[in-house]
Amino acid sequence: QKEVEQDPGPLSVPEGAIVSLNCTYSNSAFQYFMWYRQYSRKGPELLMYTYSSGNKEDGRFTAQVDKSSKYISLFIRDSQPSDSATYLCADYSSNTGKLIFGQGTTLQVKP
Amino acid sequence: DGGITQSPKYLFRKEGQNVTLSCEQNLNHDAMYWYRQDPGQGLRLIYYSQIVNDFQKGDIAEGYSVSREKKESFPLTVTSAQKNPTAFYLCASSMRVRGRSNQPQHFGDGTRLSIL
Numbered sequence: 342q343k344e345v346e347q348d349p350g351p352l353s354v355p356e357g358a359i360v361s362l363n364c365t366y367s368n369s370a371f372q373y374f375m376w377y378r379q380y381s382r383k384g385p386e387l388l389m390y391t392y393s394s395g396n397k398e399d400g401r402f403t404a405q406v407d408k409s410s411k412y413i414s415l416f417i418r419d420s421q422p423s424d425s426a427t428y429l430c431a432d433y434s435s436n437t438g439k440l441i442f443g444q445g446t447t448l449q450v451k452p
Numbered sequence: 453d454g455g456i457t458q459s460p461k462y463l464f465r466k467e468g469q470n471v472t473l474s475c476e477q478n479l480n481h482d483a484m485y486w487y488r489q490d491p492g493q494g495l496r497l498i499y500y501s502q503i504v505n506d507f508q509k510g511d512i513a514e515g516y517s518v519s520r521e522k523k524e525s526f527p528l529t530v531t532s533a534q535k536n537p538t539a540f541y542l543c544a545s546s547m548r549v550r551g552r553s554n555q556p557q558h559f560g561d562g563t564r565l566s567i568l
Contacts, residue, residue: 345494349492375556377559382561382562382564383561384456384542384544384559384562385542385559387557390556429494429495439497439510440497440557442494443494444492444493445494
């Protein structure tokens with residue numbers, strides 16, 4: 342079992358839809374959670390960073406962490422074609438000092 | 453503008469050849485990392501360095517080598533011992549706050565390596 346699991350998709354939605362991207366993790370030592378966006382042929386770009394259970398909002402993006410069920414989500418409101426990218430969740434373990442990435446979910450927002 | 457610069461953008465390797473990928477950052481970050489990205493597998497850690505003149509193996513270090521002689525630079529050499537080098541290579545850096553390495557990592561735009 343991978344330490345961080347993501348459904349690779351692809352996920353296709355119409356413009357303006359609410360998008361829900363999800364990750365599960367198995368290691369209770371994970372304390373910090375990040376979401377990255379990666380456009381084709383580019384490096385990942387940090388979107389959200391959180392360390393506590395609950396919601397964190399930044400513009401159209403909301404990150405949600407549920408440590409009791411080891412589940413993290415990224416919600417995108419009013420999705421735009423420019424949101425079409427691969428979204429990577431990443432979890433930091435204080436035990437190893439390493440960032441563990443999910444395999445990424447590819448999102449396509451159709452105009 | 454502060455950031456991470458990786459070069460070249462595309463690189464081709466012949467059989468038996470070593471190649472070196474460059475990574476330079478002007479963010480004044482202490483920690484630097486090298487990842488390999490393959491389709492459907494996410495990012496896997498090759499090597500990382502928390503401080504100048506020190507580095508540690510990641511999860512897939514075999515066939516790779518690094519050096520960290522300057523804070524700004526962390527070059528990766530893909531040696532001939534790496535039998536499947538075709539991949540997208542990403543360099544990242546992060547701050548270290550009071551000895552904790554949980555700060556977000558910031559990435560360069562990668563080097564795509566292919567076999568001739």
